[in-house]
Structures are given as structure tokens and as C-alpha cells.
Amino acid sequence: MSFVRLRDRDGDRRGFFRPGCPNVSKRIDASNGFFTGADASSTLSICASDRSDMHSFRTDSQFFRDALERIGKAEDLRPVPSPVPMGPERRETDQIDRKEALSDHRELQPARVIGRLVALNGTQGVISCPLTAGEGDWSVGHLITIVHRASRLVGAVCEVATDDGRWSESASNAARVTIELNGEIIDGPDGAPLFHRGVRSFPSLGALAHRIRSDDLRAVYTFRGQRGVEIGRLSQNEDIPAEIDVGELIRRHFSVLGSTGVGKTTSVSLLLKKSLATRPKLRVIIFDPHNEYTAHFPGLAQIVDSESLELPFWMFKFDELADVVFSSRQPHPDERDALYEVIRIARAKYQAELSSLAGTSAVRRQPIAEGSSVTSDAPTPYRIIDVIAIIEEWLGMLDQRFPRSDLRALRHRLEGLNRDPRYRFMFGRLVVEDDIAKVISRLFRIPTRGLPVTIVRLAGLPNEVTNSVVSVLARLAFEIAFWCSGTYEINVLCEEAHRYISSSSGQAFGPARLAIGRIAKEGRKYGASLGVVTQRPSELDPTVLSQCSTMFAMRLANELDKAIIRAAAGVSASSTIAFLSSIADREAIAFGEAIATPMRMKFADISVRAEDRQAHISGERDSDPIDLKKLSAQLRGEA
Numbered sequence: 001m002s003f004v005r006l007r008d009r010d011g012d013r014r015g016f017f018r019p020g021c022p023n024v025s026k027r028i029d030a031s032n033g034f035f036t037g038a039d040a041s042s043t044l045s046i047c048a049s050d051r052s053d054m055h056s057f058r059t060d061s062q063f064f065r066d067a068l069e070r071i072g073k074a075e076d077l078r079p080v081p082s083p084v085p086m087g088p089e090r091r092e093t094d095q096i097d098r099k100e101a102l103s104d105h106r107e108l109q110p111a112r113v114i115g116r117l118v119a120l121n122g123t124q125g126v127i128s129c130p131l132t133a134g135e136g137d138w139s140v141g142h143l144i145t146i147v148h149r150a151s152r153l154v155g156a157v158c159e160v161a162t163d164d165g166r167w168s169e170s171a172s173n174a175a176r177v178t179i180e181l182n183g184e185i186i187d188g189p190d191g192a193p194l195f196h197r198g199v200r201s202f203p204s205l206g207a208l209a210h211r212i213r214s215d216d217l218r219a220v221y222t223f224r225g226q227r228g229v230e231i232g233r234l235s236q237n238e239d240i241p242a243e244i245d246v247g248e249l250i251r252r253h254f255s256v257l258g259s260t261g262v263g264k265t266t267s268v269s270l271l272l273k274k275s276l277a278t279r280p281k282l283r284v285i286i287f288d289p290h291n292e293y294t295a296h297f298p299g300l301a302q303i304v305d306s307e308s309l310e311l312p313f314w315m316f317k318f319d320e321l322a323d324v325v326f327s328s329r330q331p332h333p334d335e336r337d338a339l340y341e342v343i344r345i346a347r348a349k350y351q352a353e354l355s356s357l358a359g360t361s362a363v364r365r366q367p368i369a370e371g372s373s374v375t376s377d378a379p380t381p382y383r384i385i386d387v388i389a390i391i392e393e394w395l396g397m398l399d400q401r402f403p404r405s406d407l408r409a410l411r412h413r414l415e416g417l418n419r420d421p422r423y424r425f426m427f428g429r430l431v432v433e434d435d436i437a438k439v440i441s442r443l444f445r446i447p448t449r450g451l452p453v454t455i456v457r458l459a460g461l462p463n464e465v466t467n468s469v470v471s472v473l474a475r476l477a478f479e480i481a482f483w484c485s486g487t488y489e490i491n492v493l494c495e496e497a498h499r500y501i502s503s504s505s506g507q508a509f510g511p512a513r514l515a516i517g518r519i520a521k522e523g524r525k526y527g528a529s530l531g532v533v534t535q536r537p538s539e540l541d542p543t544v545l546s547q548c549s550t551m552f553a554m555r556l557a558n559e560l561d562k563a564i565i566r567a568a569a570g571v572s573a574s575s576t577i578a579f580l581s582s583i584a585d586r587e588a589i590a591f592g593e594a595i596a597t598p599m600r601m602k603f604a605d606i607s608v609r610a611e612d613r614q615a616h617i618s619g620e621r622d623s624d625p626i627d628l629k630k631l632s633a634q635l636r637g638e639a
């Protein structure tokens with residue numbers, strides 16, 4: 001049995017009628033199937049020969065009702081029973097159909113029906129549909145559903161084009177919409193929609209495509225079984241919150257990438273405040289090269305700048321100190337060896353002096369039997385004046401293994417650093433006091449004293465020392481989390497990360513890259529995590545970026561940068577990534593472990609949300625104090 005497609009002038013409501021209904025068929029324009037007018041027609045029978053037509057009939061019932069009302073025969077709206085005999089399988093699908101029919105009837109929205117599937121491969125489908133001016137639901141990035149048995153497949157629109165390349169403002173335009181399938185929605189026993197990633201079976205051609213229901217959209221972006229934390233709203237529908245799983249965000253590292261001025265700093269601050277509000281053990285240390293973060297954490301952060309930073313030189317590992325001493329230049333091998341040796345001897349000397357002062361403290365009773373047992377890397381104190389004195393001594397010796405010119409240069413450099421006020425944070429105040437506990441207590445918030453965030457303002461520090469400072473702090477963050485075995489959680493936020501974890505080995509500072517790379521690779525097991533913020537993802541060490549399981553990609557114009565994001569997002573989010581260069585400020589494409597489904601979202605406006613400024617930090621924070629003495633001993637390698 002053949003049918004003629006029936007459309008009204010808008011073209012978006014369709015149905016079928018059986019030829020042979022003379023009074024109506026006269027009013028069907030044979031060229032385009034448009035219904036041309038109302039009439040007091042006496043008979044109209046609508047029938048269906050297969051399931052998809054039944055569906056058509058059902059979803060378009062409002063259309064027919066309208067059409068029949070226009071011709072004055074609404075009471076004649078009756079489907080003709082299917083002529084196909086009913087087998088058990090047929091009965092089952094029919095039950096599914098009835099279920100769908102009920103749910104469709106529940107919200108009879110003919111405008112939601114938008115087209116039919118006309119092509120399909122493993123990941124993408126093409127929908128043929130009529131488009132009229134002002135229809136926003138077909139925009140790139142929007143989600144639609146395709147009815148398939150008892151489920152609704154979810155697809156993201158990645159391309160839209162009219163069939164003939166023209167556009168009519170007044171009539172409907174035949175269009176082809178390419179979608180990327182990314183999951184399916186099944187109604188649970190209680191009727192609530194549940195979203196599953198991936199597609200188990202594919203629909204056949206002709207399946208109906210719908211504008212997505214709000215409930216379905218909500219199901220796609222929310223977590224099952226646990227409540228996510230709201231960080232903004234979906235771009236497609238502002239009524240639906242954009243949620244993240246804070247645990248996954250913090251545990252598995254995250255990155256925020258975007259051109260300058262798109263809102264990276266503000267968004268990261270929002271993410272961190274939300275995380276702090278739900279994770280009482282969490283501390284955050286922010287490397288802030290432009291002094292941007294202070295305003296975002298009023299009452300939550302300890303600010304450390306070049307004036308107030310205290311990071312004694314003896315806490316630096318040899319490589320870190322060597323970088324400061326040689327100002328990032330490649331030293332002569334003898335110079336490096338001389339520095340290593342002189343530090344080792346100075347350290348052993350100081351330890352020996354301490355051990356001779358019996359009974360001063362548990363720490364100072366540590367015996368140093370042999371100078372050779374002390375390495376240049378153990379974070380135990382020594383005096384810089386001892387280092388200079390030893391070099392002087394070597395210079396006065398006849399038989400000297402290091403070239404005198406190297407020793408002289410080293411002595412001058414060390415004397416210069418010791419006097420330079422910009423290096424007071426290293427060679428000043430806490431020079432020889434074994435005060436590792438005081439240093440880490442302040443920088444790593446043990447206890448928090450209500451300030452779980454440390455903002456290290458790098459702007460005032462000498463350029464050549466920035467990388468070393470980042471390296472020392474990142475390394476300590478990892479070691480503290482390691483020794484606290486689960487009682488301490490820290491996020492190391494690297495703003496302008498490409499500066500100290502660069503992709504080019506020439507520019508990269510070895511120790512900083514190593515320390516941050518270690519957090520990226522192993523930190524999750526001990527509670528140390530990474531937040532990476534950059535405007536140049538292509539200049540960032542790819543291993544660190546690949547460890548960031550959650551990514552917020554904001555507007556990016558550079559092709560190289562976009563390629564990095566595309567590679568990280570994989571096939572599932574590739575259509576969403578396609579419009580990275582055109583999204584608005586504050587908007588982001590978010591994907592990864594902390595996100596239920598890749599989403600285009602807009603971060604909440606935190607300039608008006610005063611409550612975000614004062615994230616409620618529970619009093620619980622200090623109830624689990626960490627034994628600083630023990631931790632100091634562990635960091636010194638004495639435990």
C-alpha cells in the first residue's frame with residue numbers, strides 16, 4: 001500500500017494519507033505533498049502499513065487533528081488497524097511502540113519531531129529535515145535524540161546544510177544535519193531517563209529524530225547515583241546546570257586552556273572554591289606569575305610574595321640550587337662538580353657540629369659519622385659562609401683538583417647571591433635554623449588555620465629563580481602528600497604552566513618539569529594533584545597535559561593549540577571541539593573523568609555570587625592535625 005506524504009505550509013509537521021480519499025487528495029499538491037486548504041470533506045481515513053508509519057501517525061496526530069479540525073472532521077481521526085498479522089515478535093515491538101506512544105503522548109510536542117535518519121555509519125548519522133527560519137535547535141553543538149526501540153539515541157549536531165545550498169526565509173528548507181552519536185537514554189523503572197555512554201544497537205534508516213526533551217538533556221549531563229557540583233549552566237539550555245564530580249576533578253588532575261582574557265583565572269578560581277567547599281582535607285598552592293589570584297580568594301588564602309617567602313637554600317636539591325647559582329646557563333662540568341662537593345662538605349660539617357651539641361633536640365642528636373654519608377640533596381641545613389670558606393681554602397691549596405678560575409667564579413657568584421636583597425628569601429632569615437617545620441607549615445597550610453590556599457606570587461621574584469622555586473614547592477607538595485599517606489590532599493595549580501613545563505626540551509627547566517611530572521604521574525595515589533592553566537597548550541609538555549583527565553577548553557584560535565585539544569578529546573567529543581575558536585568568553589567545552597558527558601557550558605557569573613567568595617570551610621579542617629615534627633624528620637630522610 002502506498003502513501004502520500006502530507007505536510008502543512010510550515011513543512012515541519014508531516015503525516016501520510018491513503019490515496020483514494022478523494023475529497024482530501026484534491027487538496028494535496030502532488031509536487032510537494034503540501035496540504036493546500038480546509039474543506040468540509042466527508043471522509044478521511046489515515047492508515048499505516050508499517051511501524052515507522054505508525055510512529056509518524058502517532059507523533060503527527062496533533063497535525064492531523066489540526067488538519068481535520070480545519071476540514072471539520074476531527075471525530076473521524078481513527079487509525080486503521082495494521083493489515084500485518086501479529087506474531088509474538090511483532091507484539092513485543094508493538095508493546096514498545098505503545099510505550100513510546102504513551103511517552104510521546106505525555107508531552108505531545110509535534111514541534112519536537114524534526115526529521116528522519118537517512119544515512120548512518122558507526123559514529124555519525126545524517127538526518128533529513130525541513131528547517132525554517134529562527135529554528136535554533138539545529139545549531140551545531142546542540143543535542144537531538146533519535147527514537148530507536150525503547151531507547152532514545154543521543155547525537156550532537158556537528159554540521160548543518162540545506163540540500164540545495166539556498167535559504168528561504170518564508171518557506172521551509174530541506175536540510176541535511178550531520179550528527180555524532182554519543183550515547184542512549186533509556187527510561188528507568190520509575191520513568192526517569194537514564195543516560196548510558198555509547199550505543200549498543202543502531203537504528204534503521206527512517207528512524208525519527210526529535211528535539212531533545214529537557215529531562216533527557218538533564219540526564220545526559222548529570223551523574224547517576226551521586227550529585228555533581230554545579231559550576232555553571234549548559235550553553236544549549238540555561239535551565240540545566242553544568243555539573244562536575246569534584247573528587248574526580250581533584251584526584252585525576254585538570255587543565256583549563258584558552259586564549260588570553262577568556263576567563264581562565266576566574267573559572268579556575270571557581271573550580272577550586274567549589275572543590276575546597278566539599279573537600280575539607282584539600283589544600284591548594286597556586287603559582288601565580290601575574291598576581292591575579294589574590295582577589296579571587298579573600299579570606300581563604302595565605303599570600304606569599306618575594307618579601308614574605310621563606311625558602312632556605314638548603315631545602316633546594318642540588319639541581320635546583322645549581323640552576324639558581326649558574327643562572328640557567330650551562331655550567332662547566334668542573335664548576336658543577338665543585339659546587340656539589342663543596343655543598344656536601346659544608347653540610348657534613350654543620351651536621352657534625354650539631355651532633356656534638358648533645359641533647360639539644362631529637363633532630364639534632366642525629367649522628368653524622370662520616371662526611372661522605374651526607375649527600376648534596378638531603379634537605380638538611382648548612383651555612384653558606386661555610387661553603388664560601390671551603391672554596392677559599394681550596395683556592396689556597398697548591399694541589400687543587402678544580403680549576404682556580406671556576407672556583408673563583410663560584411665564590412663570586414655565591415657571595416653575590418648571599419648579598420642580593422632579591423634572594424633574601426633563600427639566603428636570608430632562616431638560613432641555618434633547622435626550621436623545615438616552620439617553612440612547610442606556612443607554605444603548605446599545616447594546619448590550615450582557616451586559610452587552605454597558598455598563593456605564591458612569582459611576579460616579584462628574580463626571573464632566573466622562578467623555575468627553581470616552582471620545582472622546590474612542587475617537589476615538597478608531593479613529598480608531604482606522600483608522607484601524610486591520605487590525611488593530606490594538595491592541588492598544585494600551575495598558572496602559565498607552559499613557562500615551567502614547556503614542551504621544548506631546550507626551554508624546559510629539568511627539575512620543575514620532573515617535580516610536576518611526578519605529581520602528574522604518581523600524585524593521584526598519594527593525594528597530590530595538578531591544575532594546569534595555559535593559553536598555549538601546544539607549548540606545554542604533552543606528558544603532563546595527557547595526565548590531566550579533565551579538560552576545560554575555552555576559546556582558542558591557534559590551529560596547533562586546537563589540534564592538541566582535539567587529540568585529547570578523542571572521537572567522542574570531536575564535534576563539540578569543532579567550534580573552539582568561536583565560543584564566547586566564560587564558555588568552555590568540558591570533557592573528561594569529572595564530566596558525565598562532553599559539554600559546552602558557561603561558567604557561573606562569580607562576580608555576582610557573593611557566597612562563592614566565602615566558600616564555607618568547615619571547622620573540621622584542623623581536626624586532623626598532622627605531626628609536623630615527624631613530617632619534618634621524614635622529609636629529611638630520617639624516618
Ligand SMILES: Nc1ncnc2c1ncn2[C@@H]1O[C@H](COP(=O)(O)OP(=O)(O)OP(=O)(O)O)[C@@H](O)[C@H]1O
Nearest residue numbers: 259260261262263264265266586603604605606607
Ligand atoms: N565566570 C565569570 N564571572 C564573572 N566575570 C568573569 C568570569 N569569567 C571571566 N570574567 C571576567 O572576564 C575578564 C577576564 O577574565 P580572566 O582574567 O579570568 O581571564 P584570563 O583568561 O585568565 O585572562 P589572562 O589570559 O589575561 O590571564 C575578567 O575581567 C573577569 O572579571
Ligand SMILES: [Mg+2]
Nearest residue numbers: 264265266292
Ligand atoms: Mg589569567
